[in-house]
Amino acid sequence: MAKPIAPIPHRDGIAPSFVGLPQGDWPLILDFLIQRFPHVAADDIRGRLLRGEVVDEVGNPYRVDSPYRAGTVLWYYRPQPEPLTVPFAEHILYQDDVLLVVDKPHFLPVAPVGRYALENLQTRLRLRLNNPEITPLHRLDKETAGVILFCQSPQHRHAYHGLFESRQIQKTYEAIAGFRAELSFPCVHTSRIEYRDDAFTVQEVAGEANSETAIELLERRGNYAHYRLAPHTGRKHQLRVHLAGMGIPIVNDAWYPELMPDKGNDFSSPLQLLARAIEFVDPVTGEARRFESQRELGWPTWWALY
Known part of the structure; x- marks a missing residue:
């Protein structure tokens, strides 16, 4: 079943949520x-019902005494947790009617989640560009x-997703990480990655x-080094786990x-991992594209290097 069309607009860049009403013997919407x-x-x-914050499929508010009607849909806005402000700005590298390329800062989630329901890159861009x-x-x-x-045009998303599915996109990362003299570079690291019991690592x-990740040593400073990483696959946390x-x-x-x-509100120690560049042939225009981050990684303080 296709997602129904929302009768109420996005609010603060967040889409409304919906619930389909199944068969049941609830007398009132409130009971359900x-x-x-x-x-x-x-x-x-x-x-929420008294304030008119729950509506039907055409946008009419439900009341406390509204009868239950199976087979319909109700819409509402999820209550948002206390927001967490990320004090770093994104930078738009490229924009046309379809494609949007952004240089993301550390600590900012890409999409709404938990305390970042409002403070995330997708919501920032939707509000900033009114889209x-x-x-x-x-x-x-x-x-x-x-x-x-990012894609700004729903009808073109599939074309770009196809590039990722067929591995026609080349992504290059950089990292500041530990150094071990017994390791030889360049190298290719392969392994089997599975979820842990905690479900998020x-x-x-x-x-x-x-x-699979190709790893190249760019520079060494004492016990740390600057690496270039080229993932051939896209497993969750792949680069972090491999290193x-x-x-x-x-x-x-x-x-x-x-x-x-959890680091919470401490933004003083960003993960030293950077998505440096991305290359592909644009499936909409046929142009060869390459976009590169303007950000730089930070070495540990000099007394920690040795």
């Missing part, structure tokens, strides 16, 4: 919502800075490799090799 959302206080749900259709074409970790592609396990698995974790990585406490 109290059972459907047990984590929300019943008085809060009543308040609720802006959508990311690929992933980039919140902790990672650098080049990321991954690990290297025995078995047939499903990830940690080689015993040279990326500087300020709070997840690999060990999961550290």
